[in-house]
Amino acid sequence: xxxxxxxxxxxxxxxxxxxxxxxxxxxxxxxxxxxxxxxxxxxxxxxxxxxxxxxxxxxxxxxxxxxxxxxxxxxxxxxxxxxxxxxxxxxxxxxxxxxxxxxxxxxxxxxxxxxxxxxxxxxxxxxxxxxxxxxxxxxxxxxxxxxxxxxxxxxxxxxxxxxxxxxxxxxxxxxxxxxxxxxxxxxxxxxxxxxxxxxxxxxxxxxxxxxxxxxxxxxxxxxxxxxxxxxxxxxxxxxxxxxxxxxxxxxxxxxxxxxxxxxxxxxxxxxxxxxxxxxxxxxxxxxxxxxxxxxxxxxxxxxxxxxxxxxxxxxxxxxxxxxxxxxxxxxxxxxxxxxxxxxxxxxxxxxxxxxxxxxxxxxxxxxxxxxxxxxxxxxxxxxxxxxxxxxxxxxxxxxxxxxxxx
Amino acid sequence: xxxxxxxxxxxxxxxxxxxxxxxxxxxxxxxxxxxxxxxxxxxxxxxxxxxxxxxxxxxxxxxxxxxxxxxxxxxxxxxxxxxxxxxxxxxxxxxxxxxxxxxxxxxxxxxxxxxxxxxxxxxxxxxxxxxxxxxxxxxxxxxxxxxxxxxxxxxxxxxxxxxxxxxxxxxxxxxxxxxxxxxxxxxxxxxxxxxxxxxxxxxxxxxxxxxxxxxxxxxxxxxxxxxxxxxxxxxxxxxxxxxxxxxxxxxxxxxxxxxxxxxxxxxxxxxxxxxxxxxxxxxxxxxxxxxxxxxxxxxxxxxxxxxxxxxxxxxxxxxxxxxxxxxxxxxxxxxxxxxxxxxxxxxxxxxxxxxxxxxxxxxxxxxxxxxxxxxxxxxxxxxxxxxxxxxxxxxxxxxxxxxxxx
Numbered sequence: 001x002x003x004x005x006x007x008x009x010x011x012x013x014x015x016x017x018x019x020x021x022x023x024x025x026x027x028x029x030x031x032x033x034x035x036x037x038x039x040x041x042x043x044x045x046x047x048x049x050x051x052x053x054x055x056x057x058x059x060x061x062x063x064x065x066x067x068x069x070x071x072x073x074x075x076x077x078x079x080x081x082x083x084x085x086x087x088x089x090x091x092x093x094x095x096x097x098x099x100x101x102x103x104x105x106x107x108x109x110x111x112x113x114x115x116x117x118x119x120x121x122x123x124x125x126x127x128x129x130x131x132x133x134x135x136x137x138x139x140x141x142x143x144x145x146x147x148x149x150x151x152x153x154x155x156x157x158x159x160x161x162x163x164x165x166x167x168x169x170x171x172x173x174x175x176x177x178x179x180x181x182x183x184x185x186x187x188x189x190x191x192x193x194x195x196x197x198x199x200x201x202x203x204x205x206x207x208x209x210x211x212x213x214x215x216x217x218x219x220x221x222x223x224x225x226x227x228x229x230x231x232x233x234x235x236x237x238x239x240x241x242x243x244x245x246x247x248x249x250x251x252x253x254x255x256x257x258x259x260x261x262x263x264x265x266x267x268x269x270x271x272x273x274x275x276x277x278x279x280x281x282x283x284x285x286x287x288x289x290x291x292x293x294x295x296x297x298x299x300x301x302x303x304x305x306x307x308x309x310x311x312x313x314x315x316x317x318x319x320x321x322x323x324x325x326x327x328x329x330x331x332x333x334x335x336x337x338x339x340x341x342x343x344x345x346x347x348x349x350x351x352x353x354x355x356x357x358x359x360x361x362x363x364x365x366x367x368x369x370x371x372x373x374x375x376x377x378x379x380x381x382x383x384x385x386x387x388x389x390x391x392x393x394x395x396x397x398x399x400x401x402x403x404x405x406x
Numbered sequence: 407x408x409x410x411x412x413x414x415x416x417x418x419x420x421x422x423x424x425x426x427x428x429x430x431x432x433x434x435x436x437x438x439x440x441x442x443x444x445x446x447x448x449x450x451x452x453x454x455x456x457x458x459x460x461x462x463x464x465x466x467x468x469x470x471x472x473x474x475x476x477x478x479x480x481x482x483x484x485x486x487x488x489x490x491x492x493x494x495x496x497x498x499x500x501x502x503x504x505x506x507x508x509x510x511x512x513x514x515x516x517x518x519x520x521x522x523x524x525x526x527x528x529x530x531x532x533x534x535x536x537x538x539x540x541x542x543x544x545x546x547x548x549x550x551x552x553x554x555x556x557x558x559x560x561x562x563x564x565x566x567x568x569x570x571x572x573x574x575x576x577x578x579x580x581x582x583x584x585x586x587x588x589x590x591x592x593x594x595x596x597x598x599x600x601x602x603x604x605x606x607x608x609x610x611x612x613x614x615x616x617x618x619x620x621x622x623x624x625x626x627x628x629x630x631x632x633x634x635x636x637x638x639x640x641x642x643x644x645x646x647x648x649x650x651x652x653x654x655x656x657x658x659x660x661x662x663x664x665x666x667x668x669x670x671x672x673x674x675x676x677x678x679x680x681x682x683x684x685x686x687x688x689x690x691x692x693x694x695x696x697x698x699x700x701x702x703x704x705x706x707x708x709x710x711x712x713x714x715x716x717x718x719x720x721x722x723x724x725x726x727x728x729x730x731x732x733x734x735x736x737x738x739x740x741x742x743x744x745x746x747x748x749x750x751x752x753x754x755x756x757x758x759x760x761x762x763x764x765x766x767x768x769x770x771x772x773x774x775x776x777x778x779x780x781x782x783x784x785x786x787x788x789x790x791x792x793x794x795x796x797x798x799x800x801x802x803x804x805x806x807x808x809x810x811x812x
Contacts, residue, residue, distance in 0.1 A: 011576070011577045011580055040581070040582050043582070069576060070573050070576050070577065071573075071576035071577050071579070071580050072580045075579075075580050075581070075582065076580040076581060077581065077582070078581075159799060159800075162799075162800055163705050163800055163801060164699055164703070166800060166801070166803060167476050167477075167699065167702040167703055167704060167705070168698060168699070168702065170417070170475060170476050170477035170702060170803060171417045171476065171477050171698045171701065171702040172698075173477070173481075174417055174477050174478045174481050174482040175446070175481070175482055175483070175484075176446050176449070176481065176483070199798065199799075199800070200800070202798050203797055203798055203800055203802070204805075286698070288697045288698060288699075289695065289697070291694045291695070292574060292577045292578075292692075292694060293570055293573065293574070293694075293699070295577065296573040296574065296576060296577040297570070297573055298573060299569050299573070299706060300705060300706070302799065379798055379799065382798075382799035382800070383798075383799045384799070385794075385796070388791075390791070391609055392605065392608050392609055392785055392788075392789075393565060393568075393605075393708065393785065393788035393789045393790070394565075394568055394569055394572060394605070394606070394609055394788070395569060395572070396609070397572060397576060399610075
């Protein structure tokens with residue numbers, strides 16, 4: 001039989017590592033012939049835009065290069081399948097492709113939206129009596145998938161956030177004047193990545209002095225009070241805040257910070273709060289958005305994360321071969337120290353369209369910092385560095401022709 | 407005799423390396439007794455806020471940690487000395503300190519403003535018949551100092567910018583829809599750091615497809631035309647632009663992007679142009695500000711830069727011992743390949759308050775990209791990586807008590 005693999009959703013440092021996991025494991029299996037890559041996620045299956053991965057990934061050096069290349073080498077998509085009871089058109093196209101190309105297993109590397117595709121597609125395939133196995137391989141820097149202990153991509157993002165935050169702390173502490181630095185971190189509904197900046201406390205940093213996550217109610221009044229308290233103790237106050245935090249009492253602070261369309265946070269919550277602090281406290285203040293760097297900084301990836309991303313991709317292949325379908329591969333943590341995880345699987349329905357939030361024990365009582373109870377969870381995920389292959393002083397990336405992706 | 411050293415201006419990855427250079431070279435010299443660190447630049451000399459560096463930097467491990475710690479461990483300042491002909495008060499305080507503390511040489515690690523201090527102070531010291539040598543050690547990520555081939559701190563910033571830009575390219579290329587990504591890079595008047603992103607072209611990247619520096623006239627009309635041309639060839643157009651670029655014809659595009667105070671670029675030129683592209687071209691567009699990360703990301707420093715920063719600090723000590731004063735240490739490049747530089751010195755007056763701009767041969771005819779002629783200049787500066795000492799998966803930083811800096 002042949003197999004196909006696709007990548008979906010927002011970039012991370014580990015999605016290509018999971019592709020390597022699927023690919024290298026499939027290579028070892030005599031039962032598997034061609035390994036197709038579907039371009040731009042499920043869209044490649046729909047439009048028959050597939051490439052033969054054995055012609056793309058030719059050597060071990062290619063695989064090593066892929067491991068250090070962020071984002072999705074096969075492109076991505078944000079495509080959501082409709083309910084097949086309402087409209088089968090797209091499903092029929094996909095199934096046609098499975099049959100034409102003799103695809104016995106399809107691996108979808110993605111977040112909770114992609115696991116919705118795994119769920120629906122596997123149901124449809126069963127309904128039609130086909131034997132193609134559909135397996136989800138998780139990824140997201142948001143770490144917000146249910147069941148799995150953590151998601152590939154998160155560890156590297158967390159390592160980037162903490163390392164960069166530590167450098168920002170040094171940068172912010174040089175002048176004698178008091179200052180506030182607000183670092184905006186990705187996470188619309190769940191605060192995992194923002195919370196992970198607390199790992200710096202394990203290394204003796206007092207900063208971040210304040211950490212705000214979407215799981216807690218946020219009030220500007222309290223925020224300003226928190227800052228004033230911290231400023232009494234620290235010359236340079238450092239704040240980590242999730243992009244998804246919303247101020248319930250923002251309306252009372254609105255003057256001049258909405259744009260002409262009435263958007264509340266013209267350039268994100270960090271920039272917005274920078275304006276509020278400047279106006280209300282009047283000290284030196286800076287906001288920093290870690291932007292896409294937090295999801296694509298492979299030069300600073302966590303070796304644990306990359307190794308596990310390969311492992312979970314490979315485990316997906318074995319799951320399909322042993323007859324599983326409609327499943328998502330997940331990590332189960334057996335121990336924090338020594339850090340031990342095993343890969344198992346769960347029904348896609350347990351993960352699709354659901355979100356996992358920070359446990360309340362990780363958040364302090366006042367809702368403005370992360371407790372030390374969270375550290376044994378986060379720390380193992382950021383361990384280890386990958387040796388990068390360099391050219392001209394820069395990490396070498398695996399690239400495919402722009403024309404292939406078009 | 408004793409010596410003193412201070413750090414000034416904006417943070418870089420290499421300022422502490424130059425401190426290590428001064429310190430370790432001074433340790434070797436039997437003529438030098440105490441080595442004082444002046445807290446917050448020249449302000450520490452004025453207010454007698456000095457610490458004995460031998461009690462702060464005790465071991466080789468301390469020195470190694472300092473090498474991988476960004477920013478200024480002794481704090482910084484933005485203090486400009488008045489002309490001593492007008493007001494001698496502060497000068498008298500400094501000189502008093504020199505005499506009290508028997509300081510025979512003072513080393514000032516900083517940018518062109520700090521070299522103004524070196525110039526004025528050395529003149530005053532001579533005028534008063536004192537023998538304290540005043541030596542400047544250059545640093546700035548802007549690379550805009552005259553005479554010197556390049557400045558310590560620039561190579562690491564350039565390596566960060568290029569590495570991050572490459573990751574942003576991967577991140578931006580995943581979806582099938584056309585997009586524009588605008589990366590805003592530091593540099594108010596000189597485009598060195600922005601231009602350095604062109605090193606990616608040496609590794610076969612077509613991006614950045616457009617590079618705008620303050621040395622060239624910039625028109626929004628032409629900018630939009632440039633983008634349209636590049637979009638015809640590339641799905642994801644990547645743009646590097648200096649923060650200091652100003653649009654001559656911005657007024658015609660102003661709707662809704664000024665704030666209530668009439669500031670032209672509410673959140674920087676990148677964010678501003680993002681709005682213009684969205685409005686005028688209507689495609690997916692994102693702006694990214696590399697912010698302070700580009701000056702403090704020691705985890706990604708250039709080994710060449712750090713080694714040279716140590717070397718130029720050490721050379722400063724030897725210059726003072728051989729009787730030089732009112733001088734700034736500079737790099738003279740003898741060859742691009744093999745890359746060879748020597749450290750010499752120049753009168754502070756040649757550097758103080760002056761700026762060096764990109765040579766026109768580095769900029770293409772249309773003023774929207776950097777030529778390959780620039781690559782032999784930039785490439786040697788970003789070579790090599792430093793092995794970082796890690797703790798809990800994070801680089802270890804050298805820290806001094808917050809109370810010492812207060």
